[in-house]
Amino acid sequence: MTLSLTLTPVPAFDDNYLWLLDNGHKALVVDPGDAAPVLAALDARGLTLAGILLTHHHGDHVGGVNALRARLQGPVYGPASEKLPEPVQRLHGGDAIELLGLRFAVLDVPGHTAGHIAYFVAQVPGDAPLLFCGDTLFSGGCGRVFEGTPSQMHASLQALAALPSTTRVCCAHEYTLSNLRFAREVDPANTALAAYAAQCEATRAAGRPTLPVPLGTELRINPFLRCTEPALQDAARRHAPLKLPAAPSPVDVFATLREWKNGFR
Numbered sequence: 585m586t587l588s589l590t591l592t593p594v595p596a597f598d599d600n601y602l603w604l605l606d607n608g609h610k611a612l613v614v615d616p617g618d619a620a621p622v623l624a625a626l627d628a629r630g631l632t633l634a635g636i637l638l639t640h641h642h643g644d645h646v647g648g649v650n651a652l653r654a655r656l657q658g659p660v661y662g663p664a665s666e667k668l669p670e671p672v673q674r675l676h677g678g679d680a681i682e683l684l685g686l687r688f689a690v691l692d693v694p695g696h697t698a699g700h701i702a703y704f705v706a707q708v709p710g711d712a713p714l715l716f717c718g719d720t721l722f723s724g725g726c727g728r729v730f731e732g733t734p735s736q737m738h739a740s741l742q743a744l745a746a747l748p749s750t751t752r753v754c755c756a757h758e759y760t761l762s763n764l765r766f767a768r769e770v771d772p773a774n775t776a777l778a779a780y781a782a783q784c785e786a787t788r789a790a791g792r793p794t795l796p797v798p799l800g801t802e803l804r805i806n807p808f809l810r811c812t813e814p815a816l817q818d819a820a821r822r823h824a825p826l827k828l829p830a831a832p833s834p835v836d837v838f839a840t841l842r843e844w845k846n847g848f849r
């Protein structure tokens with residue numbers, strides 16, 4: 585018997601989503617920064633907690649782990665090289681784990697933090713693939729580069745961009761509208777972006793999450809995945825004319841856009 589899967593973005597703090605995936609009996613949660621909303625969601629649906637997946641060490645992603653252990657009937661998985669609430673089964677890029685009958689492939693995506701990983705499920709019965717990418721890729725944007733280099737972060741985003749375009753991207757924050765304000769500033773002629781922004785404004789006005797988002801949408805609208813596009817090369821050169829050569833590399837464009845966005849209000 586194949587049990588159908590339910591994917592739920594559980595809101596926490598101001599703008600986090602703690603992603604819950606369940607088969608009606610067993611659930612896993614990704615990046616539980618807070619235990620209370622996860623316990624409420626499990627109790628409301630009578631679910632057993634079969635595993636916890638962590639993408640990186642930040643408190644808003646791991647803060648609820650220890651409080652969930654009393655209910656946990658499975659492992660806590662996390663990146664190989666980050667400080668996490670122990671015990672944790674450590675994972676490297678290239679590893680794969682089985683949970684809820686699904687195979688989660690582990691991808692190394694350094695940049696936001698030095699050891700950040702993502703989880704990709706290629707085969708989801710009756711549905712599109714799933715990506716849990718923490719604070720690496722956001723809809724219309726990307727995470728800040730805290731511990732890695734722009735070059736690492738760009739490579740990590742390119743690795744995610746190469747996944748199937750139908751992949752449902754499960755980001756850890758609802759940053760979409762503010763990301764899209766910046767995206768429209770740097771890519772004003774992008775009509776797909778304008779249409780997506782209008783759609784997301786309506787979604788948020790109705791109180792619904794803008795996530796998950798198909799990867800194919802991000803490839804059309806997210807400036808940080810579009811660093812080889814002439815429009816974004818031009819925008820970066822207009823912003824930093826003295827720093828960038830006539831034909832800036834994708835990493836130069838990425839670094840310029842990322843720095844620009846850090847100060848953008």
Ligand code: ZN
Nearest residue numbers: 640642696719
């Ligand atoms: Zn983070």
Ligand code: FE
Nearest residue numbers: 642644719756
């Ligand atoms: Fe975060």
